[in-house]
Amino acid sequence: MSEQQVKKPKRPMSKSLIMVRQQLADLYTEAGEAKARGEKIGWAASIFPQEICETLGLVVLYPENHSAGIAARHQADPFLQRAEGELEYNNDICSYAKINLSYIDTRNLEANNMPLPDFMLIANNICNQVTKWYENIGKRYNVPVYMLDMSFNHENFVTDSRLKYIRAQMEDIIASLEKLTGKKFDQDRFREVMEISAENKDLWIKANELQANSPAPLNGFELFNYMSAMVCCRGKRSTTEILKQLISEIEEHIEKGDSTYPGEQKYRVFWEGIACWPHFSHNFKVMKKLGMNIVATAYVRAWALDYIPGDLDSLIKAYTFTPSNNTPIETLVERRSRDLIKFKCDGMIYHLNRSCKVMAMQQAEIQRRLTEITGVPYVSFDGDQSDFRNYSEAQFETRMEAFTEIMDQHKAVREGK
Amino acid sequence: MITLGIDIGSTTSKAVLLEDGEKILAKKIVPLGTGTTGAQTVFENVLEMAGITPEQIDYALSTGYGRYSFELAKRQISEVSCHAKGIRFLVPTARTIVDIGGQDAKALSLAPNGALMNFVMNDKCAAGTGRFLDVMARVLDVKVEDMGDISELSTKEITINNTCTVFAESEVISRLSSNEKIADIIAGIHASVAKRVSGQALRVGVVDDVVMSGGVARNKGIVRAMEKEIGHKITVPEDCQLAGALGAALFAWDELLKEKNAG
Numbered sequence: 001m002s003e004q005q006v007k008k009p010k011r012p013m014s015k016s017l018i019m020v021r022q023q024l025a026d027l028y029t030e031a032g033e034a035k036a037r038g039e040k041i042g043w044a045a046s047i048f049p050q051e052i053c054e055t056l057g058l059v060v061l062y063p064e065n066h067s068a069g070i071a072a073r074h075q076a077d078p079f080l081q082r083a084e085g086e087l088e089y090n091n092d093i094c095s096y097a098k099i100n101l102s103y104i105d106t107r108n109l110e111a112n113n114m115p116l117p118d119f120m121l122i123a124n125n126i127c128n129q130v131t132k133w134y135e136n137i138g139k140r141y142n143v144p145v146y147m148l149d150m151s152f153n154h155e156n157f158v159t160d161s162r163l164k165y166i167r168a169q170m171e172d173i174i175a176s177l178e179k180l181t182g183k184k185f186d187q188d189r190f191r192e193v194m195e196i197s198a199e200n201k202d203l204w205i206k207a208n209e210l211q212a213n214s215p216a217p218l219n220g221f222e223l224f225n226y227m228s229a230m231v232c233c234r235g236k237r238s239t240t241e242i243l244k245q246l247i248s249e250i251e252e253h254i255e256k257g258d259s260t261y262p263g264e265q266k267y268r269v270f271w272e273g274i275a276c277w278p279h280f281s282h283n284f285k286v287m288k289k290l291g292m293n294i295v296a297t298a299y300v301r302a303w304a305l306d307y308i309p310g311d312l313d314s315l316i317k318a319y320t321f322t323p324s325n326n327t328p329i330e331t332l333v334e335r336r337s338r339d340l341i342k343f344k345c346d347g348m349i350y351h352l353n354r355s356c357k358v359m360a361m362q363q364a365e366i367q368r369r370l371t372e373i374t375g376v377p378y379v380s381f382d383g384d385q386s387d388f389r390n391y392s393e394a395q396f397e398t399r400m401e402a403f404t405e406i407m408d409q410h411k412a413v414r415e416g417k
Numbered sequence: 418m419i420t421l422g423i424d425i426g427s428t429t430s431k432a433v434l435l436e437d438g439e440k441i442l443a444k445k446i447v448p449l450g451t452g453t454t455g456a457q458t459v460f461e462n463v464l465e466m467a468g469i470t471p472e473q474i475d476y477a478l479s480t481g482y483g484r485y486s487f488e489l490a491k492r493q494i495s496e497v498s499c500h501a502k503g504i505r506f507l508v509p510t511a512r513t514i515v516d517i518g519g520q521d522a523k524a525l526s527l528a529p530n531g532a533l534m535n536f537v538m539n540d541k542c543a544a545g546t547g548r549f550l551d552v553m554a555r556v557l558d559v560k561v562e563d564m565g566d567i568s569e570l571s572t573k574e575i576t577i578n579n580t581c582t583v584f585a586e587s588e589v590i591s592r593l594s595s596n597e598k599i600a601d602i603i604a605g606i607h608a609s610v611a612k613r614v615s616g617q618a619l620r621v622g623v624v625d626d627v628v629m630s631g632g633v634a635r636n637k638g639i640v641r642a643m644e645k646e647i648g649h650k651i652t653v654p655e656d657c658q659l660a661g662a663l664g665a666a667l668f669a670w671d672e673l674l675k676e677k678n679a680g
């Protein structure tokens with residue numbers, strides 16, 4: 001029997017993966033229970049300073065992560081249809097928004113449902129589209145919308161006036177939330193939350209950096225599965241436990257010299273952009289066939305916010321520099337060029353995801369500058385983070401195949417053949 | 418020894434039979450793509466032309482959108498690499514290749530030794546591809562293969578602004594209704610395609626010699642417009658549409674040599 005014919009038993013789910021799935025399910029259960037008790041729950045943009053909510057002890061959910069989940073489970077179709085039909089939203093808006101704006105009216109998935117929000121929290125450090133999305137919800141459901149206007153980073157530093165501007169908004173939001181929910185903001189708890197978050201950040205970075213080993217200990221797609229911990233729970237102790245468990249699993253692989261990636265890792269690649277959730281398994285299938293593994297990403301690490309616990313100004317600065325969408329291009333290029341070397345990447349895959357306009361818009365220029373500096377070959381494919389209609393399997397396959405052929409050529413040149 | 422390269426595209430199937438990696442024994446294009454009888458037909462055609470039986474083929478390699486549907490092929494290689502290989506055979510000095518096919522347009526950059534170093538393909542939009550020209554030809558009621566000749570009669574520059582196929586279609590209709598000359602409109606369409614595709618070429622970096630391939634390269638109007646856009650002279654080899662199949666046959670020859678060396 002040839003190797004292909006032997007059906008390999010499915011690898012059991014790792015403990016850390018079970019933990020992270022449970023954590024997310026618990027979050028939704030907790031939200032449902034809090035709502036039932038008459039507590040006020042919130043919906044927040046993905047890089048809103050969760051430290052505020054965590055300190056106040058508020059239950060907050062994250063629509064972007066929720067929409068990604070719907071897309072990954074192939075349940076997006078009716079939501080997209082309804083958003084573009086009955087609700088009259090434009091096809092061009094972010095598909096996370098389309099799904100969520102539609103989901104909010106029904107909220108009857110088999111699992112992980114979001115109770116209606118009592119308040120909305122926006123930070124426009126990710127994009128401006130999210131502002132309109134949340135405002136729409138605020139208006140339709142008559143709930144308050146609190147917004148942190150972060151303004152765009154044209155430089156690598158945050159001016160004092162901006163710092164003051166953002167700090168004032170934060171203080172205002174804290175006061176409003178105290179009033180709305182009747183909870184008190186405790187400075188000691190705030191510090192503690194910042195400490196937990198900082199520890200989680202370090203652990204998350206460490207887990208990501210271990211991919212620099214050869215062979216990379218994880219199938220790189222797996223790291224996307226842990227993002228919910230960082231997006232929705234990065235100020236919680238449960239995340240610390242999950243990440244420690246994950247790291248111990250990764251270290252075990254390193255020690256044994258094996259990997260959760262099935263087969264030989266012929267090509268180490270950097271994945272640029274959000275995952276293509278609806279076609280996650282097709283992406284993986286094609287890449288696995290060709291021996292490509294993701295060893296580095298920029299997006300997955302976006303929730304590693306770097307600040308000094310107890311120092312509010314440093315927290316504000318960290319939140320203004322969201323790694324993909326609110327950072328000057330020079331820095332984006334510099335970081336990636338460093339990572340391409342550090343993670344020993346043979347190539348870079350760009351997911352051209354039109355849903356996320358800021359990210360898509362930057363890509364061509366990042367490509368141009370990075371190739372100029374590093375000479376690392378790249379390929380790009382059309383996809384979408386959660387609108388399954390914007391993807392072609394054949395296109396992905398052809399481009400990835402051609403890409404491996406190009407990486408071979410580059411290798412041959414490097415090795416002087 | 419005989420190798421077969423077969424390129425099963427979205428709208429056409431092409432095949433080349435090659436002897437000893439050098440001599441083209443037979444070549445053929447059939448205007449039927451993947452999922453049709455195109456592949457089988459083109460295969461039978463070249464066999465007949467060369468007067469050989471399938472058993473006499475030492476190695477068959479397939480490429481193109483339908484590359485996995487051809488059972489005789491021992492290996493598949495993407496059309497990107499096959500195109501580069503085929504073009505280098507036809508034009509040994511090629512460093513930049515612009516290929517415009519039925520559904521995609523791509524620009525390839527080759528190292529001095531011919532190795533494929535980079536490529537940029539169009540995004541999901543059909544603008545700047547053969548399909549775009551097909552639609553425009555239909556609106557203008559001309560044959561797509563005549564567009565090049567007709568555009569030579571153009572005396573005035575008209576711009577077609579829309580890159581979206583659907584919008585460009587109505588733009589062309591409105592030009593027609595304002596009595597613009599067909600030759601001028603076609604020249605405008607060519608310029609629009611050239612603008613769009615040249616962007617890809619400029620992104621991979623244009624280095625002489627520049628070669629165009631794919632069915633659209635047979636349209637002289639497009640080639641002229643492309644030359645104007647990128648500011649380089651463009652060579653179009655006679656068998657430009659066969660580059661993919663030829664490249665596949667050449668890769669097949671490489672595989673044979675490898676097998677021989679190994680065995």
Ligand code: SF4
Pocket residue numbers: 064094095096097126127128129130325355356357358385
């Ligand atoms: S546009 Fe981008 S940053 Fe904004 S919500 Fe959508 S995915 Fe997130």
